[in-house]
Amino acid sequence: MSLLEAKRYEHQEAESRWSQFWEEQGIYQYDPDSTKPLFSVDTPPPYASAAHLHVGHAMSYSQAEILVRQKRMAGFNIFYPMGFDDNGLPTERYVENKYKINKQKITRPEFVALCMKETKLVTENYRQFWRMLGISVDWSLEYNTIGPKAVKVAQSSFLDLVKKGLARRKKDPIMWDISMQTALAQADIETIERNGLLNSVAFKSAEDEKELIIATTRPELIPACVALFCHPDDKRYQSLLGKNALTPIFKHSVPILADDTVDPEFGSGLMMVCTFGDPEDIAKWKKYKLDTRVIIDERGMANHFAGEFEGLHINKLREAVLARLKETGELKGQTQTLQRVSVAERSGTPVEYIPHLQWFISLMDHQNDFLNRADQLDWYPDYFQKRHDHWVEGLKWDWCISRQRFYGVPIPVWYCEDCAYTHFAEPHQLPLDPTTTGPGLERCPVCGSQAFRPEGDVFDTWMTSSLTPQINAGMTLNDDYTWAAERPGLFPMSVRVQGFEIIRTWTFYTLVKSHFHHQGLPWKDIVVSGWGLDKQGQKISKSKGNYEDPSDIVKNFSADALRYWSALGTLGNDLRYNEQEVKSGQKLLNKLYNSTRFLAQTVGDGYKHHWDNEALMPVDRWLLAANAKCVEQVTDFFEKYDYSNALRTVERFFWDSYCDNYLEMIKFRLWENPEQEKSYSDAQIQAGKAVAVEVLYSIVKLLAPVIPFVTEHLYQGFFKDQIEGEPVSIHIASWPKPSHEGWNQAQLKDGERVSEILSLIRKQKIEQKIGIATKVAQVTLNAPAEVLGACQDFQSEIASAVRAMELVLVEGPSLLCEVKGLE
Ligand SMILES: [Zn+2]
Structure with missing residues (x-):
């Protein structure tokens, strides 16, 4: 009884107590030998670079975790790991900023050591936060994306794709970030709108010096111009087709060609193609085998093609070229225009396109396969499939997987210095870093050279993250290129849980990998959450100052109350932080505590939990029926991953049917001296007590996934001792089943009428x-x-x-x- 002695529920004391208890008892441990059906969860490894967690994190992780808790109670053997993404650009940037690092002055091993040190600190913060929030992962299954196992899986994936002809190195115009000096993939890009100037500039026909006006937002690319294009049916330019034009300022000669993608209504109907202004330029450059005049290097500095502007940074080049165009009279006009500009998501720098030798994974020939896979997957909510499909349909590039960065998973490859031979590591050698391990070859098998150069690039971070199901299953590649698993049966996993903003990356790339490696799906279901927003509906970020420390919320109102707020948000939708709702959650905890405490006092110490069906009164039969209905509805909602309606249903049942109606109606029987003539038999009084206990226990269980701490407290303080054979924690107690014993449908209807x-x-x-x-x-x-x-x-x-x-x-x-x- 001591747990229910206090007049109020003391959440701070209770939450730390039960958190410790769960850990000591190993309640959330995955059992590889269990005969129960398996439910495995591919949960997002958060970037180990965000030092601060906000309510948005609390929301999305709680929403997924509630679903896992329900499955555990429903009799599944749960595999619920936690990973940390300490790989790649986010970590690298974080460390760079924190230590104000100058990359020229630090060695790669020194930098990597700093990244490791920093991520260790941050992951510890995360661990504490998840524990505080009651996230029921099995910490013995923890992985990180730069650890040897993850590196081995990522490198295995690469070798397998090379073997299958799906990964190769090619020199191609790619998207490039001049500020971070690395290649980018389409998923690293976002489009922004900004005001710009549309400049009319005068080219000249090489033949008759007639002015040819071109409208362009990027006059700085004039030195990179390699052709002019018009629409094949544009009468104005028919006589010029096949002839040449001279560029303004630079006066180099470019061909005039026709292509039906040119919009004759835009500007003068003539457009310039440069190497390279955008993907359209690249397409025409390839199709018409045009010249190459790339005017900037990897840092964005103009080269000799820019003539007098050589040495200028691309950011200054535009103004300089415009100034000169004005002087020469070749600038014929300027109008304001709204520009859509592709920028690197992480740095915000406009993307440049330069030819570069990079590693790619083929995507463009497989779009239909990816769409089919997405269609085989069960999406919750289902409308997110569209978002995925839309992304796949809009793909323009193969996946560039090499990055010119310090920190990441090394590409296990060496190159012969004297010929084109590329030497790949063998699967059994993995994980390895080619910059510290030799190729193990005496001579190049092609030219006999003894000089090898290791690949210094690293993989795109998604190269590893796209393999979390395989990492969880402990999969590796055998030397015969078959996959083996440390945990057979774990792949494919039951469910992926994640935020909607990484559908185009995490979902998509994971589907791609699973399709290419195993010709199947990585999971059966995918559950997609929205964003936690601030009170005003803005995305939460530290720089905006709308950041609220979830630890304070937990301290003031309890982790359960914060989880309660999370669960009010419907799956897939954004949810504004709302302190009132957190307080409503706290009210629920208190009401549950008070009801249980009151009931415990009422039934008394010698209480034995049983009733005689004969002694049940209509009101008892109604409550049993209403409870069965509630259990059925709540279970159905959980089957559809709809924790939100599950919570609303059981909460309404608790406040209205149980507290306001049932307990009030049996008051005269149980607690008060009858003020009426009517008297009750001992069996009837016992039946009233037993039904009150039975149904409150069912409610507490139904709420346990959402508010795990208070329900454990009540279980330990009362229910566990009343009912024989119950397990050590409520979170491994069996999920309520709708029982049809002792009531019929007519009694349910009567009770509902009486409630009205x-x-x-x-x-x-x-x-x-x-x-x-x-x-x-x-x-x-x-x-x-x-x-x-x-x-x-x-x-x-x-x-x-x-x-x-x-x-x-x-x-x-x-x-x-x-x-x-x-x-
Ligand atoms: Zn060679």
Whole structure:
């Protein structure tokens, strides 16, 4: 009883107690030998670079975790790991900023050591936060994306794709970030809109010096111009086709060609193609085998093609070229225009396109396969499949997987210095870093050279993250290029949980990898969450200053209350942080605590949990029926990963049916000296107690996935000792099943009618300015015969609930009630 001694539920003491208890008891441990069905969760490894966690993190991780807790109670053997993504650009940037690092002055091993040190600190913060929030992962399954196992899987994936002809190195124009000096993939890009100037510049026909006006937002690319294009049907330029034009300022000669992708309505109908302004330029450059005049290097500095502007940074080049165009009179006009610009998501720098030798994974020939895979997957909510498909349909590039960065998973390759031979590591050698391990070859098998150069690039971070199911299953590549698993049966996993903003990356790339490696899906289901927003509906970020420390919320209102707020958000939708809702959660905890405490005192120390069906009264049968219905609905919602409606349903049942109606109706039987003539048998009193205990226990279990701490507290403080054979924690107790024993549908209907009558009478009391809990002399109920029929069996219970000395039932055409107060 000691756990229920306090008059109030003390959440701080309880939450730290149960958190420790779960750990000591190993409640959340995955059991590889279990005979239960397996439920495995591919949960997002957060970047180990964000030092601060906000309520958005609390929201998305709680929402997924609630679903896992329910599955655990529903009898599944749970595989629920936690990973940390300490690989790649986010970590690298974080460390660079924190230590103000100059990459020229630090060695790669020194930098990597700093990254490792930093991520260790940050992951510890995360661990503490998840524990505080009650996230029920099995910490023994923790992985990180730069650890040897993850590196081995990522490198295995690469070798397998090379073997299959799906990964190769090619020199191609790629998207390039001049600030971070690395290649980018399409998924690293976002499009922004900004105001710009559309400049009309004058080219000249090489033949007759006639002016040819071109409208361009990027005049700095004039030195990179390699052709002019018009639409094949554009009459204005027919005579020029196949001839040449001279560029302004630079006066180099470019061909005039036609292509039906040119919009004759835009500007003058003539456009310049440069190497390279955008993917359209690249397409025409390839199709028409145009010249190459790339004017900038990897840092964005102009080269000799820029003539007098050589050495200028691309950011200054535009102004310089425009100034010169004005001087020469070749600038014919400027108009404001709204520009859509591709920028690197992480740095915000406009993307440049330069030819570069990079490693790519083929995507462009497989779009239909990817769409089919996505269609085989069960999406929750289902509309997110569209978002994935839209991304796949809009793909323009193969996946560039090499990055010119310090920190990441090394590409296990060496190159012969004297010929084109590329030497790949063998699967059994993995993981390895070619910059510290030799190729193990005496001579190049092609040219005999003894000089090898290791690949210094690293993989795109998604190269590893796209393999989290394989990392979880402990999969590696055998030397015969078959995959083996440390945990067979774990792949494919049951479910992926993640945020919607990484559908185009994490979901997509994971589907791609699973399709290419295993010709199947990586999971059966995918569950997608929205964003936690601030009170004003803005995305939370530290720089915006709208950041609220979730630890403070937990301290003030409890982790359960914060989880409760999370669960009010429907799956897939954004949710604003709302302190009122957190407080509502706290109210629920207190009400549960008080009800259980009250019940524990009422049933007394010698209580034995059983009832005799014969002794059940109509009101008991109704509650059992209503409870069965509630269990059924809540279970159905959970089957569809709809924790939100599950919570709303059980909460309503608890407040309305259980507390306001049932407990009030059995008050006279259990707690108060009957104020009426009616007396109850011992068996009836026992039945009332037992049904009250039975149903409250069911409610507490139904709420346990959402509010794990208080429900454990109540379980340990009361329910566990009442019911024989219950396990050590509520979180491994069995999920309630809808029981049909002791009631029938008619009793459910009658009870629901009576519940409506109760609200009617209470409303009447309020209208007559009588307190709901105030005793009254008489309540007269006018009602049609069928309603009266339902009330007949509940007469003394209704009187008990509305505190009436007497209840008079009168048949009448419509529902009316009259309340007479005490004299
Ligand atoms: Zn060679």
